[in-house]
Amino acid sequence: MLDDFQGAATELADWSVLKGEVEVFSLREHLDGEDALAVALADCDIVVTLRERVPFPGSLFARLPRLKLLIASGMRNTVIDYAAAQAQGVTVCGTQSSGIPPAELTWALLLGLARGIVEESTALRTDGPWQSTVGADLHGARLGVLGLGRIGGHVARVGLAFGMRVSAWSPRLTEERAAEHGVELAASKEELLADSDFVTVQVPGGDSTRGLIGAAELALMKPTAYLVNTSRASVVDQDALLAALRAGRIAGAGVDVFDIEPLPAGHPMRTAPRLLATPHLGYVSHANYTTYYRQAVENIQAYLAGSPTRLLP
Incomplete structure (x- = not known):
């Protein structure tokens, strides 16, 4: 899980339901640049990203051959190259987000x-x-x-x-x-x-x-x-x-x-x-974060079951 600045990601959802299938960890510091992302995420099969802060262009997908599932908060994201994701075999899902x-x-x-x-x-x-x-x-x-x-x-x-x-x-x-x-x-x-x-x-x-x-x-x-x-x-x-x-x-x-x-x-x-x-706090609320991370868990469960939900774009 990227950009978990407040350490809230693991607190606001029950990740234990994935125990034995998924090893969960969050990154509290922002990874600046494609090289840093490629290194940090090299062993990840699933990535959860917040909003549109971290671009996922085709060049990054190409450097993450293990990546199979990308989950973004919200149901709209302009910094993900969906065609590249599809070509790489990466499923992209979103979550609901309150206005x-x-x-x-x-x-x-x-x-x-x-x-x-x-x-x-x-x-x-x-x-x-x-x-x-x-x-x-x-x-x-x-x-x-x-x-x-x-x-x-x-x-x-x-x-x-x-x-x-x-x-x-x-x-x-x-x-x-x-x-x-x-x-x-x-x-x-x-x-x-x-x-x-x-x-x-x-x-x-x-x-x-x-x-x-x-x-x-x-x-x-x-x-x-x-x-x-x-x-x-x-x-x-x-x-x-x-x-x-x-x-x-x-x-x-x-x-x-x-x-x-x-x-x-x-x-x-x-x-x-x-x-x-303010440091991009618009979407940062207890209710929104709870929705993001709980639905991220649901998206992972659905993907592992072979029926991914909330597909993007």
């Missing part, structure tokens, strides 16, 4: 930015100034939701509960779909960005959304507006966002996803101004 935890983290970041939670808490704990920020109001403000799918729908409903004016946009979003959620359909991505006081990114990753928000799009936002991205790093141009934050072109950003994960020491995103950042 509620990332929606909740979106609001944690948005609220943290709006009310200066980190700055004020840090000042209080270090004998700093008493009240140094003036919070941004949510009630009556415009929330722009980029992507009104499973997660974006949750985000939009919470915005409405806060009394916000909520609009949404995505390339295929219709007025009917927006109306089902009780939100307005923005005429364009540009209108959404220009009119919103808070923008949240909930579109999926992939070629169609890569660079959807770049320097030109960030320039459309109000200088008092905030951007929150808990979707995929590829959707927002990281260099353009860093430039906007450093220049004060937007009030701030909340980011949970990065071009490189884990972020290397000294990476500019670690010290960027006006940035509230």
Whole structure:
């Protein structure tokens, strides 16, 4: 099991049901690069990977001749070469994943930015100034939701509960779909960005959304507006966002996803101004992890029985 940073993988599922058939171990440290993965996984017949942090291209499959079963959390993964897996005789399975935890983290970041939670808490704990920020109001403000799918729908409903004016946009979003959620359909991505006081990114990753928000799009936002991205790093141009934050072109950003994960020491995103950042915690919740690992066990049992389930893609 890859990237078991918290040591939760073996605690949240009953792996003992595989005793005598599978030797189970987890890796607490991230393996950086194909060479490290090829060495560490050389003797593995089964690998469990989390989300899309670790790419599995054809070149890696070719270096893992023993690998027979790859299990990914979630039922969508853009960094697995499925054709190569099939050619190598590797079965690929997924697990269910709830959209509620990332929606909740979106609001944690948005609220943290709006009310200066980190700055004020840090000042209080270090004998700093008493009240140094003036919070941004949510009630009556415009929330722009980029992507009104499973997660974006949750985000939009919470915005409405806060009394916000909520609009949404995505390339295929219709007025009917927006109306089902009780939100307005923005005429364009540009209108959404220009009119919103808070923008949240909930579109999926992939070629169609890569660079959807770049320097030109960030320039459309109000200088008092905030951007929150808990979707995929590829959707927002990281260099353009860093430039906007450093220049004060937007009030701030909340980011949970990065071009490189884990972020290397000294990476500019670690010290960027006006940035509230978390280490890809969107999917990291007790309920989600329990689902991932319990269904990973079920997937292994089904594979060993000759009837693999939850096949990807």
